[in-house]
Amino acid sequence: xxxxxxxxxxxxxxxxxxxxxxxxxxxxxxxxxxxxxxxxxxxxxxxxxxxxxxxxxxxxxxxxxxxxxxxxxxxxxxxxxxxxxxxxxxxxxxxxxxxxxxxxxxxxxxxxxxxxxxxxxxxxxxxxxxxxxxxxxxxxxxxxxxxxxxxxxxxxxxxxxxxxxxxxxxxxxxxxxxxxxxxxxxxxxxxxxxxxxxxxxxxxxxxxxxxxxxxxxxxxxxxxxxxxxxxxxxxxxxxxxxxxxxxxxxxxxxxxxxxxxxxxxxxxxxxxxxxxxxxxxxxxxxxxxxxxxxxxxxxxxxxxxxxxxxxxxxxxxxxx
Amino acid sequence: xxxxxxxxxxxxxxxxxxxxxxxxxxxxxxxxxxxxxxxxxxxxxxxxxxxxxxxxxxxxxxxxxxxxxxxxxxxxxxxxxxxxxxxxxxxxxxxxxxxxxxxxxxxxxxxxxxxxxxxxxxxxxxxxxxxxxxxxxxxxxxxxxxxxxxxxxxxxxxxxxxxxxxxxxxxxxxxxxxxxxxxxxxxxxxxxxxxxxxxxxxxxxxxxxxxxxxxxxxxxxxxxxxxxxxxxxxxxxxxxxxxxxxxxxxxxxxxxxxxxxxxxxxxxxxxxxxxxxxxxxxxxxxxxxxxxxxxxxxxxxxxxxxxxxxxxxxxxxxxxxxxxxxxxx
Numbered sequence: 157x158x159x160x161x162x163x164x165x166x167x168x169x170x171x172x173x174x175x176x177x178x179x180x181x182x183x184x185x186x187x188x189x190x191x192x193x194x195x196x197x198x199x200x201x202x203x204x205x206x207x208x209x210x211x212x213x214x215x216x217x218x219x220x221x222x223x224x225x226x227x228x229x230x231x232x233x234x235x236x237x238x239x240x241x242x243x244x245x246x247x248x249x250x251x252x253x254x255x256x257x258x259x260x261x262x263x264x265x266x267x268x269x270x271x272x273x274x275x276x277x278x279x280x281x282x283x284x285x286x287x288x289x290x291x292x293x294x295x296x297x298x299x300x301x302x303x304x305x306x307x308x309x310x311x312x313x314x315x316x317x318x319x320x321x322x323x324x325x326x327x328x329x330x331x332x333x334x335x336x337x338x339x340x341x342x343x344x345x346x347x348x349x350x351x352x353x354x355x356x357x358x359x360x361x362x363x364x365x366x367x368x369x370x371x372x373x374x375x376x377x378x379x380x381x382x383x384x385x386x387x388x389x390x391x392x393x394x395x396x397x398x399x400x401x402x403x404x405x406x407x408x409x410x411x412x413x414x415x416x417x418x419x420x421x422x423x424x425x426x427x428x429x430x431x432x433x434x435x436x437x438x439x440x441x442x443x444x445x446x447x448x449x450x451x452x453x454x455x456x457x458x459x460x461x462x463x464x465x466x467x468x469x470x471x472x473x474x475x476x
Numbered sequence: 477x478x479x480x481x482x483x484x485x486x487x488x489x490x491x492x493x494x495x496x497x498x499x500x501x502x503x504x505x506x507x508x509x510x511x512x513x514x515x516x517x518x519x520x521x522x523x524x525x526x527x528x529x530x531x532x533x534x535x536x537x538x539x540x541x542x543x544x545x546x547x548x549x550x551x552x553x554x555x556x557x558x559x560x561x562x563x564x565x566x567x568x569x570x571x572x573x574x575x576x577x578x579x580x581x582x583x584x585x586x587x588x589x590x591x592x593x594x595x596x597x598x599x600x601x602x603x604x605x606x607x608x609x610x611x612x613x614x615x616x617x618x619x620x621x622x623x624x625x626x627x628x629x630x631x632x633x634x635x636x637x638x639x640x641x642x643x644x645x646x647x648x649x650x651x652x653x654x655x656x657x658x659x660x661x662x663x664x665x666x667x668x669x670x671x672x673x674x675x676x677x678x679x680x681x682x683x684x685x686x687x688x689x690x691x692x693x694x695x696x697x698x699x700x701x702x703x704x705x706x707x708x709x710x711x712x713x714x715x716x717x718x719x720x721x722x723x724x725x726x727x728x729x730x731x732x733x734x735x736x737x738x739x740x741x742x743x744x745x746x747x748x749x750x751x752x753x754x755x756x757x758x759x760x761x762x763x764x765x766x767x768x769x770x771x772x773x774x775x776x777x778x779x780x781x782x783x784x785x786x787x788x789x790x791x792x793x794x795x796x797x798x799x800x801x802x803x804x805x
Contacts (some may be wrong), residue, residue: 198668305755335519335695340739341751366741369748406673408698410725414743424670427640
């Protein structure tokens with residue numbers, strides 16, 4: 157199937173007074189319609205920068221972003237309106253992404269007015285339709301964001317993204333500020349909507365166990381690079397990269413069946429270093445338990461260890 | 477059974493607001509023995525932090541009001557203590573680590589200044605030690621939390637450290653003087669999983685070395701399962717279930733506990749749950765009887781009439797639910 161979004165060797169550098177920060181470095185991935193790609197990493201790994209660059213909020217420093225085959229690696233201002241309609245984003249904190257001075261009706265009406273020029277029904281009906289899609293009561297149209305709970309606010313943010321009938325939604329940690337019971341509700345709804353509308357999701361999160369349950373494929377980011385990509389099930393059953401193994405073994409789990417899935421207890425060490433001073437060679441080597449002499453000399457190549465399973469590590473590299 | 481160091485009995489706390497009271501804590505019973513690792517789990521807004529703030533004596537009053545109940549720390553009632561006694565208790569008895577280390581540290585003082593203050597204040601009561609030894613105690617405290625190069629960190633400001641390092645500093649502040657009880661209020665929630673793992677491992681190790689009891693507050697069931705011996709589950713201001721950790725996770729009883737566990741995404745896959753219907757009740761006008769009954773799939777008439785008491789299922793497991801009581805009519 158043709159990819160709805162294809163990112164090739166994406167680079168995003170920021171220049172600061174301390175030097176150039178290479179926030180995103182040669183990141184490539186693709187998403188097909190109806191697929192969820194989970195982009196996972198610790199804070200500071202560059203996952204949100206990828207999201208913002210895809211959305212056009214940042215101008216990429218290099219590489220290509222192909223949306224339905226067409227290069228869209230230009231800034232938000234230069235993008236055509238029809239393209240903005242197709243690409244939508246949901247942010248982490250619904251408290252700050254919804255305008256506190258607008259009613260829910262106004263918040264949801266704006267994207268319809270901007271993008272849906274030939275609506276035959278009135279805007280109010282359209283808004284009601286979207287609200288019912290996310291199962292919020294119609295009375296909420298007159299409410300302000302402050303009178304809604306965190307989960308409901310996030311539902312409004314999701315409804316706003318759906319209002320333009322997009323083909324890809326970037327979800328930037330949509331549930332990490334919420335409780336598990338509310339998270340479950342939102343995720344359930346998101347999956348339902350995805351199946352109904354054949355949407356592509358770029359799901360950015362730090363929660364690996366959530367990804368196990370909703371992503372079709374998972375990509376792990378570390379310091380601006382994708383270090384391992386695999387189909388979700390394979391990813392959790394046979395993780396190859398030492399960083400992935402460290403991440404999976406530090407997840408607190410609730411049952412002994414899950415405990416068995418963990419690749420032994422690998423004590424997590426160290427912290428993600430500053431992206432201004434990246435370690436030489438493999439960027440992960442200072443924290444790696446399987447460090448070899450070559451690791452601080454040479455950056456490993458991306459190697460397909462099994463069909464669809466890519467690893468960037470000297471341990472698995474063919475010319476070792 | 478070893479000696480109880482903290483015993484909370486029937487604690488009820490209300491908050492005065494315009495037009496009435498928010499009935500937040502509803503007859504909370506909670507106890508901790510020496511050297512124990514106790515977990516307190518529940519969703520946002522269920523009263524976990526309010527309970528612990530009341531124990532520490534830092535509940536803002538007003539608007540908070542302790543309507544009834546007693547809190548015993550080493551046999552003394554905290555609620556009737558004099559101010560000097562509470563201060564003494566905080567110096568040598570209990571300390572607390574907060575969720576957000578960035579907000580817990582003062583940004584305009586160096587780590588050293590903040591540590592010296594704590595060390596000197598808690599020493600002033602017994603032996604008048606000099607500034608030099610405060611420096612030494614501070615360095616030792618930073619070494620205890622495995623921070624590299626403690627001398628340099630003493631001169632740093634909080635913003636020069638990473639989130640994980642700041643949380644380590646907060647732990648160092650809390651344990652600079654030997655304490656019997658450490659309350660850790662979501663110590664890893666604002667950090668990455670790998671850093672959370674390190675912080676919890678460190679807390680565990682320190683507690684074992686210093687023979688401290690720990691109360692670990694968290695909304696994450698996984699964290700509670702891995703790092704505690706005994707768990708209290710809290711919902712809307714009441715303890716709904718209490719058990720040893722192992723038993724709670726193998727045989728959860730209360731419908732709320734079971735629903736909450738279903739909501740946690742599992743590493744083994746199996747899709748997602750639909751979540752718990754409804755939302756946490758409004759404390760201004762909480763449901764009568766069991767506060768969970770409007771969201772409970774098993775609710776029957778009695779549930780909305782009378783609050784269920786904690787019922788002993790066996791020696792190590794208590795649940796506040798009529799489903800498990802013989803009086804079910």
